[in-house]
Amino acid sequence: MTAATPATTAGRDRATATRLTTALGAAALVGLVVHLVLALGTTPADRVQRDAVRLLYVHVPAAWLAYLAFAVTALGSALYLWRRTRARFWDVAAGAAAELGVLFTALTLALGSIWGRATWGVFWTWDARLTTTALLLVLYLGYLALRRVPADPEVRARRSAIAALVAFVDVPLVHLSVEWWRTLHQEPTFLRRDLDPTIDTSMAVGLWVSVLAYTLVFAWLLVHRFRVAWLEDRLDDHALEAALAERRAEAEVDPELVVSS
Amino acid sequence: MWHDAVVIAGKDLRIEARSRVATNQVVPFALLVLVLFAFALDPDRGVLARASAGLFWVTVLFAAVLAIQRSFAVEADDGARDALRLSGLDPAGIFLGKAVAVALQLLALEACLAVGVYVLYDAPVDGIGLLVLTCLVATAGLAAAGTLYGVLAAGLRVRETLLPLLLLPVVAPVLVAATRAGEAALAGTSSAGWPWVQRLAVVAAVYTAFGNVAFGPLLEES
Numbered sequence: 001m002t003a004a005t006p007a008t009t010a011g012r013d014r015a016t017a018t019r020l021t022t023a024l025g026a027a028a029l030v031g032l033v034v035h036l037v038l039a040l041g042t043t044p045a046d047r048v049q050r051d052a053v054r055l056l057y058v059h060v061p062a063a064w065l066a067y068l069a070f071a072v073t074a075l076g077s078a079l080y081l082w083r084r085t086r087a088r089f090w091d092v093a094a095g096a097a098a099e100l101g102v103l104f105t106a107l108t109l110a111l112g113s114i115w116g117r118a119t120w121g122v123f124w125t126w127d128a129r130l131t132t133t134a135l136l137l138v139l140y141l142g143y144l145a146l147r148r149v150p151a152d153p154e155v156r157a158r159r160s161a162i163a164a165l166v167a168f169v170d171v172p173l174v175h176l177s178v179e180w181w182r183t184l185h186q187e188p189t190f191l192r193r194d195l196d197p198t199i200d201t202s203m204a205v206g207l208w209v210s211v212l213a214y215t216l217v218f219a220w221l222l223v224h225r226f227r228v229a230w231l232e233d234r235l236d237d238h239a240l241e242a243a244l245a246e247r248r249a250e251a252e253v254d255p256e257l258v259v260s261s
Numbered sequence: 262m263w264h265d266a267v268v269i270a271g272k273d274l275r276i277e278a279r280s281r282v283a284t285n286q287v288v289p290f291a292l293l294v295l296v297l298f299a300f301a302l303d304p305d306r307g308v309l310a311r312a313s314a315g316l317f318w319v320t321v322l323f324a325a326v327l328a329i330q331r332s333f334a335v336e337a338d339d340g341a342r343d344a345l346r347l348s349g350l351d352p353a354g355i356f357l358g359k360a361v362a363v364a365l366q367l368l369a370l371e372a373c374l375a376v377g378v379y380v381l382y383d384a385p386v387d388g389i390g391l392l393v394l395t396c397l398v399a400t401a402g403l404a405a406a407g408t409l410y411g412v413l414a415a416g417l418r419v420r421e422t423l424l425p426l427l428l429l430p431v432v433a434p435v436l437v438a439a440t441r442a443g444e445a446a447l448a449g450t451s452s453a454g455w456p457w458v459q460r461l462a463v464v465a466a467v468y469t470a471f472g473n474v475a476f477g478p479l480l481e482e483s
Protein backbone atom coordinates (compact mmCIF):
# COMPACT_ATOMS: atom_id res chain seq x y z
CA MET A 1 0.00 0.00 0.00
CA THR A 2 1.45 3.40 -0.94
CA ALA A 3 1.39 6.32 1.41
CA ALA A 4 -0.86 8.24 -0.97
CA THR A 5 -3.77 5.81 -0.80
CA PRO A 6 -5.13 6.63 2.68
CA ALA A 7 -4.76 10.32 1.96
CA THR A 8 -6.78 10.02 -1.27
CA THR A 9 -9.48 7.98 0.42
CA ALA A 10 -9.67 10.51 3.21
CA GLY A 11 -9.85 13.25 0.59
CA ARG A 12 -12.73 11.57 -1.17
CA ASP A 13 -14.41 11.04 2.17
CA ARG A 14 -14.15 14.69 3.02
CA ALA A 15 -15.44 16.01 -0.30
CA THR A 16 -19.12 16.85 -0.35
CA ALA A 17 -19.59 16.80 -4.11
CA THR A 18 -20.79 13.91 -6.20
CA ARG A 19 -21.27 13.75 -9.96
CA LEU A 20 -24.95 14.58 -9.50
CA THR A 21 -24.34 17.65 -7.37
CA THR A 22 -21.63 18.85 -9.75
CA ALA A 23 -24.21 18.69 -12.54
CA LEU A 24 -26.71 20.45 -10.30
CA GLY A 25 -24.18 23.17 -9.55
CA ALA A 26 -23.40 23.61 -13.23
CA ALA A 27 -27.12 23.89 -14.03
CA ALA A 28 -27.51 26.45 -11.26
CA LEU A 29 -24.60 28.48 -12.67
CA VAL A 30 -26.09 28.45 -16.16
CA GLY A 31 -29.44 29.45 -14.69
CA LEU A 32 -27.84 32.34 -12.83
CA VAL A 33 -26.15 33.62 -15.98
CA VAL A 34 -29.43 33.51 -17.95
CA HIS A 35 -31.18 35.13 -15.01
CA LEU A 36 -28.62 37.96 -14.92
CA VAL A 37 -28.93 38.58 -18.65
CA LEU A 38 -32.73 38.68 -18.41
CA ALA A 39 -32.94 40.65 -15.17
CA LEU A 40 -30.31 43.26 -15.95
CA GLY A 41 -30.52 43.31 -19.74
CA THR A 42 -33.43 42.20 -21.81
CA THR A 43 -36.40 42.85 -19.52
CA PRO A 44 -37.78 46.40 -19.66
CA ALA A 45 -37.70 48.87 -16.78
CA ASP A 46 -41.04 49.34 -15.04
CA ARG A 47 -43.08 52.46 -15.83
CA VAL A 48 -43.48 53.37 -12.17
CA GLN A 49 -40.71 51.48 -10.40
CA ARG A 50 -38.11 52.12 -13.15
CA ASP A 51 -34.95 50.04 -12.75
CA ALA A 52 -35.77 49.21 -9.13
CA VAL A 53 -38.06 46.52 -10.52
CA ARG A 54 -34.93 44.49 -11.32
CA LEU A 55 -34.43 43.91 -7.60
CA LEU A 56 -37.59 41.84 -7.66
CA TYR A 57 -35.92 39.22 -9.83
CA VAL A 58 -33.95 38.29 -6.71
CA HIS A 59 -36.41 39.39 -4.03
CA VAL A 60 -39.27 37.17 -5.21
CA PRO A 61 -37.22 33.94 -5.55
CA ALA A 62 -35.54 34.63 -2.21
CA ALA A 63 -38.92 34.95 -0.50
CA TRP A 64 -40.17 31.74 -2.12
CA LEU A 65 -37.04 29.85 -1.13
CA ALA A 66 -37.27 31.11 2.44
CA TYR A 67 -40.75 29.61 2.68
CA LEU A 68 -39.60 26.41 0.96
CA ALA A 69 -36.67 26.10 3.35
CA PHE A 70 -38.86 26.49 6.43
CA ALA A 71 -41.29 23.96 5.00
CA VAL A 72 -38.36 21.52 4.63
CA THR A 73 -37.37 22.26 8.23
CA ALA A 74 -40.90 21.56 9.43
CA LEU A 75 -41.13 18.38 7.36
CA GLY A 76 -37.75 17.14 8.60
CA SER A 77 -38.70 17.91 12.19
CA ALA A 78 -42.06 16.17 11.90
CA LEU A 79 -40.47 13.10 10.34
CA TYR A 80 -37.84 13.06 13.08
CA LEU A 81 -40.49 13.18 15.79
CA TRP A 82 -42.55 10.45 14.17
CA ARG A 83 -41.18 7.20 15.61
CA ARG A 84 -41.30 5.20 12.41
CA THR A 85 -39.19 7.64 10.43
CA ARG A 86 -36.92 8.79 13.26
CA ALA A 87 -33.38 9.14 11.91
CA ARG A 88 -30.49 11.52 12.39
CA PHE A 89 -30.85 12.26 8.67
CA TRP A 90 -34.06 14.27 9.18
CA ASP A 91 -32.63 16.27 12.05
CA VAL A 92 -29.55 17.27 10.06
CA ALA A 93 -31.72 18.08 7.02
CA ALA A 94 -33.99 20.28 9.13
CA GLY A 95 -31.01 22.17 10.51
CA ALA A 96 -29.41 22.66 7.10
CA ALA A 97 -32.68 23.92 5.61
CA ALA A 98 -33.27 26.31 8.52
CA GLU A 99 -29.86 27.90 7.98
CA LEU A 100 -30.68 28.49 4.32
CA GLY A 101 -34.13 29.73 5.29
CA VAL A 102 -32.62 32.35 7.58
CA LEU A 103 -30.18 33.36 4.85
CA PHE A 104 -32.92 33.79 2.25
CA THR A 105 -35.26 35.54 4.70
CA ALA A 106 -32.54 38.07 5.49
CA LEU A 107 -31.91 38.51 1.76
CA THR A 108 -35.63 39.01 1.14
CA LEU A 109 -35.83 41.66 3.84
CA ALA A 110 -32.69 43.48 2.70
CA LEU A 111 -33.66 43.59 -0.97
CA GLY A 112 -37.28 44.40 -0.13
CA SER A 113 -36.15 47.35 1.99
CA ILE A 114 -33.97 48.72 -0.77
CA TRP A 115 -36.79 48.24 -3.26
CA GLY A 116 -39.25 49.85 -0.85
CA ARG A 117 -37.01 52.86 -0.44
CA ALA A 118 -36.90 53.32 -4.21
CA THR A 119 -40.61 52.68 -4.82
CA TRP A 120 -42.55 53.52 -1.66
CA GLY A 121 -40.05 56.10 -0.39
CA VAL A 122 -39.39 54.28 2.89
CA PHE A 123 -37.15 51.38 3.88
CA TRP A 124 -39.74 49.79 6.09
CA THR A 125 -43.46 49.88 6.75
CA TRP A 126 -45.41 47.86 9.27
CA ASP A 127 -47.24 45.94 6.61
CA ALA A 128 -48.54 42.45 7.37
CA ARG A 129 -46.13 40.56 5.14
CA LEU A 130 -43.11 42.60 6.12
CA THR A 131 -43.89 42.17 9.78
CA THR A 132 -44.48 38.43 9.39
CA THR A 133 -41.20 38.04 7.51
CA ALA A 134 -39.27 39.96 10.15
CA LEU A 135 -40.74 37.76 12.88
CA LEU A 136 -39.99 34.69 10.79
CA LEU A 137 -36.33 35.71 10.76
CA VAL A 138 -36.23 36.14 14.53
CA LEU A 139 -38.13 32.89 15.14
CA TYR A 140 -35.67 30.83 13.15
CA LEU A 141 -32.64 32.70 14.49
CA GLY A 142 -33.89 31.45 17.86
CA TYR A 143 -34.21 27.95 16.44
CA LEU A 144 -30.63 28.05 15.15
CA ALA A 145 -29.43 29.37 18.51
CA LEU A 146 -31.16 26.43 20.18
CA ARG A 147 -29.50 24.01 17.77
CA ARG A 148 -26.10 25.43 18.60
CA VAL A 149 -26.44 24.72 22.32
CA PRO A 150 -24.18 21.75 23.04
CA ALA A 151 -26.13 18.67 24.07
CA ASP A 152 -26.49 15.00 23.42
CA PRO A 153 -27.35 14.67 19.70
CA GLU A 154 -30.62 12.81 20.34
CA VAL A 155 -31.74 15.27 22.99
CA ARG A 156 -30.84 18.22 20.84
CA ALA A 157 -32.58 16.76 17.82
CA ARG A 158 -35.85 16.19 19.65
CA ARG A 159 -35.74 19.58 21.32
CA SER A 160 -34.99 21.36 18.03
CA ALA A 161 -37.70 19.43 16.20
CA ILE A 162 -40.33 20.51 18.72
CA ALA A 163 -39.14 24.12 18.59
CA ALA A 164 -39.25 24.05 14.76
CA LEU A 165 -42.81 22.78 14.78
CA VAL A 166 -43.94 25.43 17.27
CA ALA A 167 -42.31 28.09 15.11
CA PHE A 168 -43.98 26.67 12.01
CA VAL A 169 -47.41 26.64 13.67
CA ASP A 170 -46.78 30.17 14.87
CA VAL A 171 -46.23 31.59 11.39
CA PRO A 172 -49.90 31.53 10.27
CA LEU A 173 -50.95 32.89 13.68
CA VAL A 174 -48.55 35.80 13.32
CA HIS A 175 -49.59 36.38 9.75
CA LEU A 176 -53.32 36.40 10.45
CA SER A 177 -52.97 38.68 13.44
CA VAL A 178 -50.89 41.26 11.63
CA GLU A 179 -52.92 40.96 8.45
CA TRP A 180 -56.05 42.04 10.30
CA TRP A 181 -54.02 44.80 11.77
CA ARG A 182 -52.51 46.39 8.65
CA THR A 183 -51.81 45.57 5.02
CA LEU A 184 -49.98 47.56 2.39
CA HIS A 185 -47.84 45.05 0.48
CA GLN A 186 -48.46 44.43 -3.21
CA GLU A 187 -51.33 42.11 -4.01
CA PRO A 188 -49.99 38.81 -5.35
CA THR A 189 -49.04 39.14 -8.99
CA PHE A 190 -48.72 35.51 -10.04
CA LEU A 191 -50.97 33.61 -7.70
CA ARG A 192 -54.10 35.58 -8.42
CA ARG A 193 -57.50 33.99 -8.28
CA ASP A 194 -58.24 34.64 -11.97
CA LEU A 195 -54.84 33.11 -12.89
CA ASP A 196 -54.04 36.05 -15.12
CA PRO A 197 -50.64 37.52 -14.22
CA THR A 198 -50.70 41.30 -14.30
CA ILE A 199 -47.22 41.80 -15.69
CA ASP A 200 -45.55 42.09 -19.06
CA THR A 201 -44.70 38.70 -20.64
CA SER A 202 -40.93 39.32 -20.77
CA MET A 203 -40.99 40.26 -17.09
CA ALA A 204 -42.96 37.14 -16.28
CA VAL A 205 -40.42 35.02 -18.15
CA GLY A 206 -37.58 36.82 -16.36
CA LEU A 207 -39.21 36.16 -13.03
CA TRP A 208 -39.85 32.48 -13.72
CA VAL A 209 -36.27 32.00 -14.92
CA SER A 210 -34.91 33.64 -11.78
CA VAL A 211 -37.17 31.54 -9.56
CA LEU A 212 -35.93 28.41 -11.31
CA ALA A 213 -32.27 29.49 -11.18
CA TYR A 214 -32.35 30.33 -7.49
CA THR A 215 -34.22 27.14 -6.70
CA LEU A 216 -31.35 25.21 -8.30
CA VAL A 217 -28.87 27.27 -6.26
CA PHE A 218 -30.93 26.47 -3.17
CA ALA A 219 -30.95 22.75 -3.91
CA TRP A 220 -27.20 22.78 -4.43
CA LEU A 221 -26.57 24.70 -1.21
CA LEU A 222 -28.94 22.47 0.72
CA VAL A 223 -27.26 19.25 -0.38
CA HIS A 224 -23.82 20.57 0.45
CA ARG A 225 -24.80 22.09 3.76
CA PHE A 226 -26.44 18.81 4.66
CA ARG A 227 -23.36 16.81 3.79
CA VAL A 228 -21.06 19.13 5.75
CA ALA A 229 -23.35 18.92 8.77
CA TRP A 230 -23.49 15.14 8.41
CA LEU A 231 -19.70 14.93 8.35
CA GLU A 232 -19.46 17.23 11.38
CA ASP A 233 -21.84 14.89 13.16
CA ARG A 234 -19.73 11.86 12.28
CA LEU A 235 -16.60 13.69 13.38
CA ASP A 236 -18.17 14.30 16.77
CA ASP A 237 -19.02 10.61 17.11
CA HIS A 238 -15.52 9.75 16.02
CA ALA A 239 -13.92 12.06 18.60
CA LEU A 240 -16.13 10.59 21.28
CA GLU A 241 -15.18 7.04 20.34
CA ALA A 242 -11.49 7.98 20.30
CA ALA A 243 -11.75 9.56 23.73
CA LEU A 244 -13.54 6.48 25.07
CA ALA A 245 -10.88 4.21 23.61
CA GLU A 246 -8.16 6.30 25.28
CA ARG A 247 -9.84 6.06 28.67
CA ARG A 248 -10.22 2.32 28.23
CA ALA A 249 -6.55 2.01 27.32
CA GLU A 250 -5.63 3.91 30.48
CA ALA A 251 -7.73 1.55 32.54
CA GLU A 252 -5.95 -1.46 31.07
CA VAL A 253 -2.55 -0.37 32.37
CA ASP A 254 -1.00 -2.98 34.63
CA PRO A 255 -2.22 -2.26 38.19
CA GLU A 256 1.16 -3.14 39.77
CA LEU A 257 2.86 -0.46 37.68
CA VAL A 258 0.38 2.12 38.91
CA VAL A 259 0.98 1.18 42.52
CA SER A 260 4.77 1.20 42.25
CA SER A 261 4.84 4.57 40.46
CA MET B 262 -54.61 14.60 34.44
CA TRP B 263 -56.76 17.28 36.09
CA HIS B 264 -55.89 16.03 39.53
CA ASP B 265 -52.17 16.08 38.66
CA ALA B 266 -52.55 19.61 37.31
CA VAL B 267 -54.11 20.80 40.55
CA VAL B 268 -51.33 19.14 42.57
CA ILE B 269 -48.57 20.79 40.54
CA ALA B 270 -50.27 24.19 40.44
CA GLY B 271 -50.79 24.01 44.20
CA LYS B 272 -47.14 23.12 44.74
CA ASP B 273 -45.85 25.97 42.56
CA LEU B 274 -48.18 28.53 44.10
CA ARG B 275 -47.25 27.37 47.60
CA ILE B 276 -43.56 27.80 46.78
CA GLU B 277 -44.27 31.30 45.48
CA ALA B 278 -46.41 32.18 48.49
CA ARG B 279 -43.58 31.14 50.81
CA SER B 280 -40.55 32.41 48.91
CA ARG B 281 -42.28 35.64 47.81
CA VAL B 282 -40.01 36.02 44.80
CA ALA B 283 -42.96 37.04 42.63
CA THR B 284 -44.26 39.64 45.05
CA ASN B 285 -40.87 40.96 46.13
CA GLN B 286 -39.13 40.98 42.77
CA VAL B 287 -41.34 40.45 39.72
CA VAL B 288 -44.13 42.87 40.64
CA PRO B 289 -41.75 45.70 41.62
CA PHE B 290 -39.84 45.06 38.39
CA ALA B 291 -43.03 45.41 36.34
CA LEU B 292 -43.97 48.63 38.11
CA LEU B 293 -40.43 49.89 37.51
CA VAL B 294 -40.87 49.25 33.78
CA LEU B 295 -44.03 51.37 33.86
CA VAL B 296 -42.05 54.23 35.40
CA LEU B 297 -39.25 53.76 32.86
CA PHE B 298 -41.77 54.09 30.03
CA ALA B 299 -42.91 57.37 31.60
CA PHE B 300 -39.30 58.59 31.62
CA ALA B 301 -38.79 57.56 28.00
CA LEU B 302 -42.08 58.97 26.67
CA ASP B 303 -42.67 62.49 27.93
CA PRO B 304 -45.77 62.22 30.18
CA ASP B 305 -47.00 65.70 29.21
CA ARG B 306 -47.64 64.90 25.57
CA GLY B 307 -50.40 62.39 26.19
CA VAL B 308 -48.46 59.57 24.57
CA LEU B 309 -48.66 57.45 27.70
CA ALA B 310 -52.46 57.59 27.93
CA ARG B 311 -52.87 56.74 24.25
CA ALA B 312 -50.30 53.95 24.27
CA SER B 313 -51.24 52.57 27.69
CA ALA B 314 -52.68 49.28 26.33
CA GLY B 315 -49.48 48.54 24.38
CA LEU B 316 -47.16 49.54 27.22
CA PHE B 317 -49.20 47.44 29.63
CA TRP B 318 -48.83 44.30 27.51
CA VAL B 319 -45.14 44.83 26.77
CA THR B 320 -44.56 45.06 30.51
CA VAL B 321 -46.58 41.87 31.02
CA LEU B 322 -44.42 40.09 28.41
CA PHE B 323 -41.21 41.07 30.19
CA ALA B 324 -42.60 40.01 33.54
CA ALA B 325 -43.84 36.75 32.00
CA VAL B 326 -40.29 35.85 30.95
CA LEU B 327 -39.19 36.30 34.56
CA ALA B 328 -42.14 34.34 35.93
CA ILE B 329 -41.45 31.43 33.59
CA GLN B 330 -37.75 31.37 34.37
CA ARG B 331 -38.68 31.32 38.04
CA SER B 332 -41.19 28.54 37.47
CA PHE B 333 -38.45 26.27 36.12
CA ALA B 334 -35.70 27.54 38.39
CA VAL B 335 -37.56 25.97 41.33
CA GLU B 336 -37.33 22.61 39.55
CA ALA B 337 -33.60 22.93 38.94
CA ASP B 338 -32.40 22.62 42.55
CA ASP B 339 -32.15 19.53 44.73
CA GLY B 340 -32.95 17.19 41.84
CA ALA B 341 -36.54 18.41 41.84
CA ARG B 342 -36.73 17.76 38.13
CA ASP B 343 -35.84 14.11 38.53
CA ALA B 344 -38.36 13.84 41.34
CA LEU B 345 -40.97 15.34 39.04
CA ARG B 346 -40.13 12.80 36.35
CA LEU B 347 -40.25 9.92 38.78
CA SER B 348 -43.42 11.10 40.48
CA GLY B 349 -45.63 9.22 38.04
CA LEU B 350 -47.71 12.32 37.37
CA ASP B 351 -49.13 12.71 33.88
CA PRO B 352 -46.79 15.02 31.88
CA ALA B 353 -49.81 16.79 30.39
CA GLY B 354 -51.03 17.36 33.93
CA ILE B 355 -47.64 18.76 34.96
CA PHE B 356 -47.74 21.08 31.95
CA LEU B 357 -51.24 22.31 32.75
CA GLY B 358 -50.41 22.72 36.43
CA LYS B 359 -47.29 24.77 35.80
CA ALA B 360 -49.11 26.84 33.16
CA VAL B 361 -52.02 27.51 35.52
CA ALA B 362 -49.64 28.54 38.31
CA VAL B 363 -47.81 30.93 35.96
CA ALA B 364 -51.13 32.27 34.63
CA LEU B 365 -52.49 32.96 38.14
CA GLN B 366 -49.30 34.81 39.08
CA LEU B 367 -49.47 36.83 35.87
CA LEU B 368 -53.14 37.68 36.47
CA ALA B 369 -52.28 39.00 39.92
CA LEU B 370 -49.46 40.97 38.37
CA GLU B 371 -51.79 42.35 35.69
CA ALA B 372 -54.18 43.55 38.38
CA CYS B 373 -51.33 45.50 40.03
CA LEU B 374 -50.19 46.83 36.66
CA ALA B 375 -53.71 47.91 35.72
CA VAL B 376 -53.87 50.04 38.85
CA GLY B 377 -50.41 51.38 38.01
CA VAL B 378 -51.40 52.26 34.47
CA TYR B 379 -54.60 53.91 35.68
CA VAL B 380 -52.80 55.99 38.31
CA LEU B 381 -49.54 56.79 36.50
CA TYR B 382 -50.67 57.12 32.90
CA ASP B 383 -54.10 58.63 33.51
CA ALA B 384 -55.53 56.01 31.15
CA PRO B 385 -59.29 56.19 30.50
CA VAL B 386 -61.30 53.35 32.00
CA ASP B 387 -63.98 51.80 29.86
CA GLY B 388 -65.13 48.37 28.74
CA ILE B 389 -64.13 46.60 31.98
CA GLY B 390 -65.73 43.34 30.84
CA LEU B 391 -63.68 43.27 27.65
CA LEU B 392 -60.50 44.18 29.52
CA VAL B 393 -60.94 41.41 32.06
CA LEU B 394 -61.71 38.80 29.42
CA THR B 395 -58.74 39.95 27.31
CA CYS B 396 -56.45 39.55 30.31
CA LEU B 397 -57.78 36.07 31.04
CA VAL B 398 -57.47 34.72 27.50
CA ALA B 399 -54.18 36.46 26.67
CA THR B 400 -52.63 35.25 29.92
CA ALA B 401 -53.70 31.69 29.14
CA GLY B 402 -51.87 31.92 25.79
CA LEU B 403 -48.78 33.50 27.37
CA ALA B 404 -48.61 30.93 30.14
CA ALA B 405 -49.07 27.97 27.77
CA ALA B 406 -46.40 29.14 25.29
CA GLY B 407 -44.14 30.17 28.16
CA THR B 408 -44.37 26.84 29.95
CA LEU B 409 -43.64 24.97 26.74
CA TYR B 410 -40.52 27.04 26.06
CA GLY B 411 -39.64 27.10 29.74
CA VAL B 412 -39.19 23.33 29.87
CA LEU B 413 -37.44 23.43 26.50
CA ALA B 414 -34.80 25.83 27.80
CA ALA B 415 -34.78 24.59 31.40
CA GLY B 416 -31.80 22.24 31.22
CA LEU B 417 -29.60 24.53 29.16
CA ARG B 418 -26.69 26.54 30.43
CA VAL B 419 -27.71 29.51 28.26
CA ARG B 420 -31.38 29.46 29.31
CA GLU B 421 -31.47 33.05 30.62
CA THR B 422 -30.57 34.48 27.24
CA LEU B 423 -32.18 31.86 25.06
CA LEU B 424 -35.67 31.88 26.60
CA PRO B 425 -36.57 35.49 25.66
CA LEU B 426 -35.24 34.97 22.13
CA LEU B 427 -37.37 31.86 21.68
CA LEU B 428 -40.46 32.98 23.55
CA LEU B 429 -41.02 36.61 22.62
CA PRO B 430 -41.44 36.11 18.82
CA VAL B 431 -43.83 33.23 19.47
CA VAL B 432 -46.08 35.31 21.71
CA ALA B 433 -46.09 38.25 19.29
CA PRO B 434 -49.65 37.36 18.13
CA VAL B 435 -50.76 37.58 21.77
CA LEU B 436 -49.21 41.04 22.06
CA VAL B 437 -50.85 42.27 18.85
CA ALA B 438 -54.31 40.91 19.65
CA ALA B 439 -54.33 41.83 23.35
CA THR B 440 -53.18 45.36 22.61
CA ARG B 441 -55.84 45.86 19.94
CA ALA B 442 -58.54 44.54 22.24
CA GLY B 443 -57.29 46.73 25.08
CA GLU B 444 -57.21 49.81 22.88
CA ALA B 445 -60.75 49.12 21.71
CA ALA B 446 -61.93 48.78 25.31
CA LEU B 447 -60.22 51.97 26.46
CA ALA B 448 -61.53 53.90 23.47
CA GLY B 449 -65.08 52.91 24.37
CA THR B 450 -65.57 50.84 21.21
CA SER B 451 -65.76 47.41 22.79
CA SER B 452 -67.50 45.85 19.78
CA ALA B 453 -64.26 46.26 17.80
CA GLY B 454 -62.39 44.38 20.50
CA TRP B 455 -64.37 41.14 20.70
CA PRO B 456 -62.98 39.61 17.45
CA TRP B 457 -59.50 40.05 18.91
CA VAL B 458 -60.51 38.11 22.01
CA GLN B 459 -61.65 35.26 19.76
CA ARG B 460 -58.27 35.26 18.06
CA LEU B 461 -56.54 35.26 21.45
CA ALA B 462 -58.62 32.23 22.35
CA VAL B 463 -57.46 30.43 19.20
CA VAL B 464 -53.82 31.20 20.02
CA ALA B 465 -54.25 30.02 23.60
CA ALA B 466 -55.93 26.80 22.43
CA VAL B 467 -53.14 26.06 19.90
CA TYR B 468 -50.34 26.57 22.44
CA THR B 469 -52.14 24.61 25.13
CA ALA B 470 -52.71 21.68 22.78
CA PHE B 471 -49.08 21.78 21.65
CA GLY B 472 -47.80 21.98 25.18
CA ASN B 473 -49.93 19.04 26.30
CA VAL B 474 -48.36 16.83 23.64
CA ALA B 475 -44.77 18.11 23.67
CA PHE B 476 -44.19 18.64 27.39
CA GLY B 477 -43.70 14.95 28.18
CA PRO B 478 -40.83 14.27 25.76
CA LEU B 479 -39.17 17.56 26.72
CA LEU B 480 -39.35 16.83 30.42
CA GLU B 481 -37.97 13.33 29.91
CA GLU B 482 -34.78 14.22 28.16
CA SER B 483 -32.71 16.98 29.65
